[in-house]
Structures are given as C-alpha cells and as structure tokens.
Amino acid sequence: MHLLSSFPNPETAIEPLFSLQVQSLPPLLAMSSIQFGSPRPPFDPKLWLTAVWAVALVFLRQGAAASLAWPRNVTVPAAFAFGDSVMDPGNNNGLATVAKCNFPPYGRDLDPSVPLGRCSNGRVPSDMLAETLGVKKFLPAYLDPNLELQDLLTGVSFVSGANGYDPLPAKLALVLSLSDQLDLYSEYMETICLEVGVERASAIASKSVYILCNTYFATLLRRSKYDVSSYTDLLVSWASSFLRELYGLGARKIGVLSLPPVGCLPSQRTLHGGPKRDCFDSANKAAVLFNSKLCAEIDSLREDLPGARLVYMDIYYLLLAIIQDPARFGFEVSTKGCCGTGNIEVSYLCNRLDHPVTCDDDTKYVFWDSFHPTEATYQTLANQIYGKYARELF
Structure with a gap:
C-alpha cells in the first residue's frame, strides 16, 4: 500500500458524525451501589443523561437488526456478497493460497x-446484512461443499480475500478476482434456474440485496505506470464495469461500500507510520480521492441503468471516527489488533502460537488482526451504515 503523490487533507472534509458524546461512567457505576432502604438520592439530570447514553451505547454496540430502518412491507428473498477479505466467509479455504483464515484463533x-474462514473473531458485515434483511444469520461461502438448496435460495457469498477492483492482486495471490466471482454468480443462477425455474430465479435475482466491498490497493505493483490519480481512475472504471455486468445478470439492489481509512490499519501504521505508528496519511488521502470518484460514478450509473438501486455506502468517516476516538464508541484500543502483537499479524501470522500475547477481550479492540476489524466494530458499522442507507435500496 505504498501510495505516492499528495492531495488535499481529507480531515478538512470530515463531518461530525454525532453531536453528543457518551460521558464517563463512574457516576453510573456509583448509582448501582445504592442499597435498598437507603434514603432516595436527589434527582440528578446529568446522572440520568449519563445512564441513558450508556444504555444507548450498549444498543449501538450490540444492535438489534429489527431496529434498523428497512421497510417493513418489503420481503427480501436473498442476500449476496462480492469483494475481498472484509466479507470472505471461507471461499478461499480450498484454494491454493496463503490468503485464508480458516484456523484458530480466527472465528x-x-x-x-x-x-471457519472469516478473517475476524466472529461475524462479518455480509452476515449482518443477511440478518438485518431477515434472511439468515450467516451468509455462507458459495464454495462450501456442504451447501444445500435452501442455502442457495436465500443467498451466498462469492467473496474472496486478497482480491481488488484491480485484477492483478487476485492473480498473484491465487484467489478469485471479481471477474471470477461474477462467473460463479452466473453458475449459481444457472443452478437456481434448473432447480426452481426461470421465473422464480429471476425474481430472486431482482428482489435480493447485493453488497460489494473492496479495500485492496495495489499501487505498489502499478506505480511504474500510474500515479495515484490515474490509478484511482482505473480502479473506478473496473468497479463500474463490474456493476454493469452484475446488473446485466439481473441484480438491481446493490450497495457499494467505500474504501475505509486504509492508512490507519494497524499494518499500515507499522509499515509506514514511523516510530510513533501514526496513520499513513498518503493512503488515507488516496482513499478519499477514490471514494469521491466512486460515488460520482455510482450516481452516473444510476442514471444509465433502468430500475437499478445503486447505493454508495460511506464507511470511511465512521470508521475513522471510531479509530480516532474509540472510547466514544465503547472501545479501548484502535492502533493495533487483538491477535498477537496486533502490529503486523494477519492470515497465517495470526495463529495459535500467538495465544500468549493475543488479547482476552476482543470487544475492547477496534481491530482483530492488523487488517480486519473485530465483530464488535463490524456490528457498530453495520448498525449505522445499513440503517442510514437501507431505504435507498427500495
């Protein structure tokens, strides 16, 4: 992720996500020590507000799917996911690649x-999407050999870790490119047509919700030919082609996640953040540039593709807010992952040998390994992002 060139500081574009801060909890804890039979303490508005916001924080972290703003009169038959390791439930398990997470302590x-196969301690955003839609709690890997027809009818994930909009990383890592994932989706649709008929298969395709997440930058591999501006243009063109092809295969309701603040991943702090392990600012600026172009392209595609409900879902600023002020969201550690030292471990570097130094309570951590967030972080993101953009898909 060695990104060159410079852009306007993305922090100037950051909008406050919340106008209220969660206050410290000592007064609330003190309230719990009141004994029965003691004189009733005077009403304290500040203490009451602290308690209310503390409870709200619990719901934000745990998040009941029913609380999100999905239209009540809409039935979604299935969910589908495409992208990289942020949402891979195990499609890489049987591939000849090191980019896999199907061993402890993952999962x-x-x-x-x-x-096993998810690159986190627990569930990932595609699982949470499927649950929010009322479809199922886990979105399985399409390449799971144990899938049954009902699993297929309610949706699967075609996601493969270590790929990107750029097909080169997938080729080098021996994983499924986005083009490969589309081929698998075509295969899936052929199977469904044979099993339930063309009419029902077409209805499943058009009424289901699709999610696309791709966070992999390969500028280090492309920098001899492209600067950051031209490379982000290339990435957006690949993303656009993918969305057009997916639309051509029957998809209509598609959510596209933005790039996160990639420069603040623990691995990038370690590799590019200097002695203080600061965020890698150039990477974040490149992500902001790409996101702005992707958002504009999605707006354009929405005009070109009749009946398409394409929604750009911005996760950059919310995740950045969590990283910069973890306590505000109920976390304690945001600069390193839970697994091992948390500085560089990912995939096979995050393993049972790391147990002595792996954290005991991953709910305190924003990141699970040096690349991927914890389930608690994913749930916080999902509650906010899916709730914010839900109605735009219908």
Missing part, C-alpha cells in the same frame, strides 16, 4: 458449527 467467538 474464536463463533459457534463451532459455523465453518
């Missing part, structure tokens, strides 16, 4: 019946 907070 340590999941029920043992759930197949």
Whole structure:
C-alpha cells in the first residue's frame, strides 16, 4: 500500500458524525451501589443523561437488526456478497493460497458449527446484512461443499480475500478476482434456474440485496505506470464495469461500500507510520480521492441503468471516527489488533502460537488482526451504515 503523490487533507472534509458524546461512567457505576432502604438520592439530570447514553451505547454496540430502518412491507428473498477479505466467509479455504483464515484463533467467538474462514473473531458485515434483511444469520461461502438448496435460495457469498477492483492482486495471490466471482454468480443462477425455474430465479435475482466491498490497493505493483490519480481512475472504471455486468445478470439492489481509512490499519501504521505508528496519511488521502470518484460514478450509473438501486455506502468517516476516538464508541484500543502483537499479524501470522500475547477481550479492540476489524466494530458499522442507507435500496 505504498501510495505516492499528495492531495488535499481529507480531515478538512470530515463531518461530525454525532453531536453528543457518551460521558464517563463512574457516576453510573456509583448509582448501582445504592442499597435498598437507603434514603432516595436527589434527582440528578446529568446522572440520568449519563445512564441513558450508556444504555444507548450498549444498543449501538450490540444492535438489534429489527431496529434498523428497512421497510417493513418489503420481503427480501436473498442476500449476496462480492469483494475481498472484509466479507470472505471461507471461499478461499480450498484454494491454493496463503490468503485464508480458516484456523484458530480466527472465528474464536463463533459457534463451532459455523465453518471457519472469516478473517475476524466472529461475524462479518455480509452476515449482518443477511440478518438485518431477515434472511439468515450467516451468509455462507458459495464454495462450501456442504451447501444445500435452501442455502442457495436465500443467498451466498462469492467473496474472496486478497482480491481488488484491480485484477492483478487476485492473480498473484491465487484467489478469485471479481471477474471470477461474477462467473460463479452466473453458475449459481444457472443452478437456481434448473432447480426452481426461470421465473422464480429471476425474481430472486431482482428482489435480493447485493453488497460489494473492496479495500485492496495495489499501487505498489502499478506505480511504474500510474500515479495515484490515474490509478484511482482505473480502479473506478473496473468497479463500474463490474456493476454493469452484475446488473446485466439481473441484480438491481446493490450497495457499494467505500474504501475505509486504509492508512490507519494497524499494518499500515507499522509499515509506514514511523516510530510513533501514526496513520499513513498518503493512503488515507488516496482513499478519499477514490471514494469521491466512486460515488460520482455510482450516481452516473444510476442514471444509465433502468430500475437499478445503486447505493454508495460511506464507511470511511465512521470508521475513522471510531479509530480516532474509540472510547466514544465503547472501545479501548484502535492502533493495533487483538491477535498477537496486533502490529503486523494477519492470515497465517495470526495463529495459535500467538495465544500468549493475543488479547482476552476482543470487544475492547477496534481491530482483530492488523487488517480486519473485530465483530464488535463490524456490528457498530453495520448498525449505522445499513440503517442510514437501507431505504435507498427500495
């Protein structure tokens, strides 16, 4: 992720996400020590507000899917996911690649019946989308050999870790490119047509919700030919082509996640942040540039593709806010991951040998490993992002 060139400081574009701060909890904890039979303490408005916001924080972190703003009169038959390791539930498990997470401590907070492969301690955003839609709690990998027809009918994930809009990383990592993922989706649709008929298969395709997330930058591999501006143009053109092809295969309701503040990932702090492990500012500026172009392209596609409900979903500023002020969202550590030292571990570097230094309570951490957030962070993001953009998909 060595990104060159410079752009206007993205921090000048940051809008406050919340106007209210969660206050410290000592008064609330003190309130719990009141004994029955003691004189009733005087009403304290500040204490009452502290308690209310503390409870609100719990709901923000745990987030009931029913609280999100999905239209009540809409039934979604299935959910589908495309992208990279942020949402890969295990499609890479059987591939000849090192880019996989199907071993402990990955998935340590999941029920043992759930197949390993997610690059986190628990669920990932595609799972949360499927649950929010009322479809199912886990969105399985399409390449899972144990899938049954009902699993297919309610949606699957075609996501493959270590790929990007740029097809080169997937080729080098021996994983599924976005083009490969579309081929698998075409195969899926053929199977569904044979099983339930063309009419029902077409209805599943058009009424389902699709999510696309791609966070992989390969400028280090492309910098001999492209600067950041031209490379982001290239990435947007690839993203646009993918969305057009997916639309051509019947998809209509598609949410596209923005790039996160990639320069603030623990790995990028370690590799490019200097002795203080600061955020890698050039990477964040490049992400902001790409996001602005992607958003504009999605607006354009929405005009060109009849019936398409394409929605740009901005996760950059919310995740940046969580990283910059973790306590505000109920976290404690945002500069390193839970697994191992938290500075560089990912995939096979995050393993059982790291157990002595792996954190005990991952709910305190924004990141699980040096690249991927924890389930708690994903849930916080999902509650806000899906709730904000839900109605635009219908």
